[in-house]
Each structure stands twice: as structure tokens, then as C-alpha cells.
Amino acid sequence: MKRKRLYLSQQQQTTKTLTTMTLSHLQTQKSSLLNTVNELVAIKKRLYSNMDIEQPMSKDEKDLNAQISFIYSQVNQVVKQIKKLK
Numbered sequence: 001m002k003r004k005r006l007y008l009s010q011q012q013q014t015t016k017t018l019t020t021m022t023l024s025h026l027q028t029q030k031s032s033l034l035n036t037v038n039e040l041v042a043i044k045k046r047l048y049s050n051m052d053i054e055q056p057m058s059k060d061e062k063d064l065n066a067q068i069s070f071i072y073s074q075v076n077q078v079v080k081q082i083k084k085l086k
Contacts, residue, residue: 022085023082023085023086026078026081026082026085027082029078030075030078030079030082033071033074033075033078034075036071037068037071037072037075040064040067040068040071041068043064044061044064044065044068047060047061047064048061048064
């Protein structure tokens with residue numbers, strides 16, 4: 001009986017440790033993605049600050065927008081994983 005309790009207690013500690021490690025890993029990943037997207041947004045603001053409604057967006061600007069939206073979707077997925085673990 002004591003062995004079973006000890007084993008269960010060790011499993012719980014292992015699970016908590018893994019959750020903590022995973023949470024810290026996910027937080028690190030999230031901050032890394034946010035830093036990347038902030039750099040891309042700064043580049044977009046610098047390159048395409050004068051918006052002209054009459055002219056269509058260039059291919060480069062469309063690609064930059066696509067990259068930014070893709071990274072934001074990755075950030076959202078990481079946030080969902082963090083919420084599941086908490």
C-alpha cells in the first residue's frame with residue numbers, strides 16, 4: 001500500500017515537473033514569436049508607411065502581411081496550449 005502511494009506521489013511530481021518545463025518552454029516560444037513578429041511589423045511600418053489607397057499592394061508587402069499573420073496564428077496556437085496546461 002505504501003509503495004503504491006509512493007509511486008503515485010512520484011508520478012504526480014513528475015507530471016508537475018513536466019508541466020512546468022512545458023509551460024516555460026511554451027512561454028519562451030511565445031516570446032520568441034512575438035519578438036519576430038514585432039520586428040516584421042517594424043519593417044513593414046518603415047517600408048510601407050505611405051499608404052496610397054489608389055495603388056494596389058505590392059507582392060513584397062502582401063508576402064510580409066502573410067508572414068505576420070502566420071506568426072500571429074502560431075502565437076495563438078501556443079497560447080491555447082498554455083491555457084490547456086494551466
